[in-house]
Amino acid sequence: MISSGFFTRSDRTTISRAARLAETLTQRYFDLAPDEWRRYPYRIFTRGEVDKTFHQSEIFAHLVRFGETTSSRGDQRRDEPFGIVLQDPNILLALLRSARHDLWTLGLFILTHELTHIVRFRRFDVDLFPSTEERDKEEELVHGITSEILAGVTNTDYILALYEPSGSRVSKARFI
Numbered sequence: 001m002i003s004s005g006f007f008t009r010s011d012r013t014t015i016s017r018a019a020r021l022a023e024t025l026t027q028r029y030f031d032l033a034p035d036e037w038r039r040y041p042y043r044i045f046t047r048g049e050v051d052k053t054f055h056q057s058e059i060f061a062h063l064v065r066f067g068e069t070t071s072s073r074g075d076q077r078r079d080e081p082f083g084i085v086l087q088d089p090n091i092l093l094a095l096l097r098s099a100r101h102d103l104w105t106l107g108l109f110i111l112t113h114e115l116t117h118i119v120r121f122r123r124f125d126v127d128l129f130p131s132t133e134e135r136d137k138e139e140e141l142v143h144g145i146t147s148e149i150l151a152g153v154t155n156t157d158y159i160l161a162l163y164e165p166s167g168s169r170v171s172k173a174r175f176i
């Protein structure tokens with residue numbers, strides 16, 4: 001039974017399992033070292049674990065960095081760990097609106113998308129804080145890569161179409 005509110009302990013377990021699969025799929029897609037995600041760990045937060053300033057009403061998730069976000073020269077550092085902040089109330093509300101997908105599938109989609117952002121930033125020199133135009137382009141690109149990664153994975157086609165960045169006004173700002 002899905003209810004609005006925050007993730008339960010069981011939901012967190014589902015998310016952890018989805019994260020393991022998302023790690024494996026992104027590692028294979030980008031041909032990363034098998035220990036990539038152990039060497040560059042990230043943390044998953046839910047809304048209850050972060051300050052109110054990180055609460056967002058329009059998105060499912062966004063990335064944060066730990067520690068200093070700039071070097072002494074003002075550059076973004078690429079070796080600091082990432083956090084993925086999941087907006088669990090928004091995710092649970094989306095699940096309430098549709099009986100066609102579940103937390104496992106939506107969680108896998110969101111985490112694959114966010115891990116792709118992390119790889120793009122760390123490996124492909126993508127700006128983490130781009131202009132609006134650049135951000136829209138990056139979102140489309142990341143969505144396309146997420147679609148390729150999840151091609152053939154059970155039950156993800158419907159979600160990929162639903163959250164296609166171009167086309168739908170609502171989904172435009174769904175992810176960061």
Ligand SMILES: [Zn+2]
Pocket residue numbers: 113117139142175176
């Ligand atoms: Zn995104």
